[in-house]
Amino acid sequence: MLEFITQHIEMCYLIILMIFVGIELIGHVPSVLHTPLMSGANAIHGVVIIGSIIVMGQAEHTLSLILGFLAVVLGTLNVVGGFVVTDRMLEMFKKKK
Amino acid sequence: MENNILQIIYLIGSVTFILGLKFLGNPATARKGNLMAAFGMIISIFGTIFLYTTEAGAHLHNLGFIFGALLVGTVVGWLIAKKVQMTAMPEMVSLFNGMGGACAMLISVIEFKHLETDMSLVEPSHLLIILLGLIIGSVSFAGSIIAWGKLSGNVKDKSLGMQQVINIGLLLVILVLTTIMIMGNGAYTIELFYAVFTLSLLYGILFVLPIGGADMPVVISLLNSFTGVAAACGGFLYDNKVMLVGGILVGSAGTLLTIVMCKAMNRSLLNVLIGNFGGNANAADAVPSNFEGSIKEVTASDAAILMKYAKKVIIVPGYGLAVAQAQHIVHDLELLLEAEGIDVKYAIHPVAGRMPGHMNVLLAESNVSYDKLIEMEEVNPEFATTDVVLVVGANDVVNPAAKTDPTSPIYGMPILDVENAANVIVNKRSMKAGYAGIENELFYKPKTSMLFGDAKKALTQLVSEIKALG
Numbered sequence: 116m117l118e119f120i121t122q123h124i125e126m127c128y129l130i131i132l133m134i135f136v137g138i139e140l141i142g143h144v145p146s147v148l149h150t151p152l153m154s155g156a157n158a159i160h161g162v163v164i165i166g167s168i169i170v171m172g173q174a175e176h177t178l179s180l181i182l183g184f185l186a187v188v189l190g191t192l193n194v195v196g197g198f199v200v201t202d203r204m205l206e207m208f209k210k211k212k
Numbered sequence: 213m214e215n216n217i218l219q220i221i222y223l224i225g226s227v228t229f230i231l232g233l234k235f236l237g238n239p240a241t242a243r244k245g246n247l248m249a250a251f252g253m254i255i256s257i258f259g260t261i262f263l264y265t266t267e268a269g270a271h272l273h274n275l276g277f278i279f280g281a282l283l284v285g286t287v288v289g290w291l292i293a294k295k296v297q298m299t300a301m302p303e304m305v306s307l308f309n310g311m312g313g314a315c316a317m318l319i320s321v322i323e324f325k326h327l328e329t330d331m332s333l334v335e336p337s338h339l340l341i342i343l344l345g346l347i348i349g350s351v352s353f354a355g356s357i358i359a360w361g362k363l364s365g366n367v368k369d370k371s372l373g374m375q376q377v378i379n380i381g382l383l384l385v386i387l388v389l390t391t392i393m394i395m396g397n398g399a400y401t402i403e404l405f406y407a408v409f410t411l412s413l414l415y416g417i418l419f420v421l422p423i424g425g426a427d428m429p430v431v432i433s434l435l436n437s438f439t440g441v442a443a444a445c446g447g448f449l450y451d452n453k454v455m456l457v458g459g460i461l462v463g464s465a466g467t468l469l470t471i472v473m474c475k476a477m478n479r480s481l482l483n484v485l486i487g488n489f490g491g492n493a494n495a496a497d498a499v500p501s502n503f504e505g506s507i508k509e510v511t512a513s514d515a516a517i518l519m520k521y522a523k524k525v526i527i528v529p530g531y532g533l534a535v536a537q538a539q540h541i542v543h544d545l546e547l548l549l550e551a552e553g554i555d556v557k558y559a560i561h562p563v564a565g566r567m568p569g570h571m572n573v574l575l576a577e578s579n580v581s582y583d584k585l586i587e588m589e590e591v592n593p594e595f596a597t598t599d600v601v602l603v604v605g606a607n608d609v610v611n612p613a614a615k616t617d618p619t620s621p622i623y624g625m626p627i628l629d630v631e632n633a634a635n636v637i638v639n640k641r642s643m644k645a646g647y648a649g650i651e652n653e654l655f656y657k658p659k660t661s662m663l664f665g666d667a668k669k670a671l672t673q674l675v676s677e678i679k680a681l682g
Contacts, residue, residue, distance in 0.1 A: 119337035126448060130460050136230060137464030144237040146476060146562045146587060149469065150569035153433050154305045155236045155246050156466055159229050160312050160439045162253065162458035165260050166319045166446035171281070172264065172272025179322050180274065184281045186318035191285020192292075193312035194257075198250040199293035200304055201236075205243040207298075207576035 151204045158197025164190030214263045221259035222454040228252025229458050233465060239582060256454050257282075298577050299534045302570065303363035306432045309439055310356030316349030316442035317409075323449065324405055334401075336394045338449075343390050343405075345445035347412045352438040354416025359428050359435065362420070375422045376486055382415045427484050429563075429570075430473050434481075437466025476562035478624045507643070510661035512670065515637050516677035522599035522635075524555040526591065528628055529571045530564050532605015532640065536667035542604060543578040545675050558584055559591040559601075559628050561609035588628060595632040603630060603638040605667045611652045620650060636660040639670050 120127060144152060167190045171183035228248045235245025264272050272278070289308075296304045320342045327334050327342075361367030386408055393404045423431055444459030446452070474481050510518075519525055527546070533539060546556045558580065564571045572585055586594075595601065603610055613620040614627045630636050636659055643655070654660055663670050 116337065119335075123448065123451075126451070126453075126456060129453065129456055130444070133457055133460035134464040137233075137461045137466075138468050140230070140233045140237060140461075141465045141468045141472070144472075145239070146472075146560075146569055148237060148239060148242060148569060148572075149473065150301065150305075150573055151242060151246075152233075152236050152569075153429075153436060153466070153469060154301070155242075155249065156233065156440070156462045156469070157305050157309050157312070157436050158246075159233065159249055159253070159458050160436070160443045160462040161308075161315075162225075162229075162256065162455050163312055163316045163319070163439070163443035163446050165256060165452060165455055166443075166450055167315050168257065168260050168278055169264060169272070169450055169452075170319055170322045171274055171278050172261070173266065174274060174322070176325075179325055180277060182318050182322050182325075183274075184277055186315045186322070187278060187281035188285040188288075189311040189318070190315040191282050192289040193308050193315060194253055195286045195289035196293045196304070196308040196311070198246060198253070199290055200296070200301065200308070201246045202243065202250075203293065203298075204301065204573050204576075205246055207573060207579075 151201055154197060154201040154204060158194060158201055161190060161194035161197055164194055215265055218259050218263040219453075221255050221263070222452070225252040225256035225259075225454040226457040229454075229461055233461060297537075298539075298574055299537065300364070301573065302429060302432065303360045306356045306360040306363065306428075306435070309432065309436050310353050310360065312439045313349045313352030313356060313435070313442060316345050316439065316446060317353055318349075319446055319449075320346035320349060321409070328402060339401075340390075340394050341445050341448050343393065343408065345442050345449065346405075346409060347386060347390070348438050348445065349442040350409060350412035351416040351419065352435045352442060354413045355420040355431070355435045355438075356416075358417055358420040359432050363428050367421075369424055370421050375418070379415065379418055382411060382418065386411050386415065423485065430470055430477075430481070430484050433466055433470040433473055437463045437470065440464075440466055473563070476626075478626060507655060508658075508661045510637060510663050512663065512673040513677045513680075515661070515663050516674055516681060518635055518637065519549060519554075519600050519602070519674075520552060520678050520681050522549075522554055524557075524594075524598045525549055525600045525602060526557050526559050526595065526598050526630075526633070528559045528561070528564075528601060528603045528606050528610060528630060529575065530561075530604060530606020530609060531570075532607075532667050534565055534570065534574055534605070536605065536669075538604065538667035538671055539574045539578040539580075541668055541671040541675060543575070543580050545671055545678075546580065546584070548675060548678055556584070557586050557591065557594070559588070559595075559630075560585050561588050561606070561628050562626075564606055564609050588626060592629050595629050598633040600635045600637060601630045601633040603636065604671070605639065605641075607640070607652055608650070610654055611650065612654055613650060613652070616653075622650065630654070631657060631659070634659065637663055639663045639665065639667055641666055 167186035171187055174180045174183045229252055232245040232249030235241040323342050358367055389404050389408050393401055440459045440462030444456050447456030447459055474484055549556050560571050608622055610628050610630045614622045614625045
């Protein structure tokens, strides 16, 4: 286990830094923006689609292909739906006058 | 060379995610932030498709299938996202979150299938990451679907007896099986894998099922950060930095957002997760309406006179406004009163509606300027100088029991102090209790009058009465 961590030490540093960045970013947000923010974050974790593309691009068996296809479709739904819904919400935050 | 370009693309992608999230935290730049993150996502996706090379130096194949899947997902996702009603936004976020969780779950299943051929060569740490992605992804997927079902009214709150014991037991079984798989020497690994898979899905369902509908936003936010962590597991699996950055960022930001939401209700996360608040219908029956005073009904024309001759009016929107789709008519009312020289503001409780900021989004849809939407801490001192407060379809957020009655389930939640205003007009469909299932003493106070009816119809009537006064 120790060996595994030292092999991926760069990733571990990245994880720790990103935890702090995430906390800093959300720390002072007005509650007005909680829903769009949640929705925006929802779209960003759609980055999981990259994993499904990598799996799909190396799939050999029919079953892997079918599951991979499904994974890419679901990931795309997450990404596209997430960003479009967020944009629709934010489109309305126009200041008048 | 190609791999170097891809790494640069991932770097740019990671920066756009961080900046995008940063910009999303400010109303003036939020839209730009969203588009920026979307741009980073698009270049990362296409970069992966064309530039990714395996350790052996091979490019990805099955490009036709990949593009087919992207096309299907884009068309369907776009159509759903464009067509959904603004009031249904919270359940939409939950549904899309579930899709992301399912994607992470499937990645783990496929990766495991690759390993299946020779279990003895599998590294325990590699297996651990696959399992983490599987468990978190499955819980997030199953939980999100239940949350979506609850918000759209298809799934009812349900609690098996001893629900918490069952849930904790289930979680323990999952952990033990996972440990056996990792420590074990490859025996029964395949069977155990599918057992963990099934139990994780079951846990996701049982985890969300007993939580009251009113607490769904908190749950969705929590599941959102779960999916982030599941995505980060994928990042570890493929040594992919952009997945790791995006996933962990959402995981940590989402967790904090969840805690902030709980704080707005003055409850701890644990309390939300184990106390089935809102699901307990007995509370409503147990509390008789033994408040002093009686209900006073007001007609639309009397309410119109009251409002027309006021100097300052504060509107308190709640979920009833969203259900009745009354956001446009409330804006008409605001304009009409402003034309009379009346100061009109909206008081936004942090948990009004079904999600923090739900009311803001809804009112913004009908072009209400966001500087008219005042948050609770700021607006509370203003009620004392307000002539008329119009409560539209809100209940628990104006319930004085939160301050006065320690036995009340919402005791301790900060509320809008509408009772300090000279007059309170409450628009409700009926005397039915709010989401928390408790009576509201406010309705029995002498300065409160009730304007019964569907928010849209009642407000339309109110607007025409004010117009008729000339």
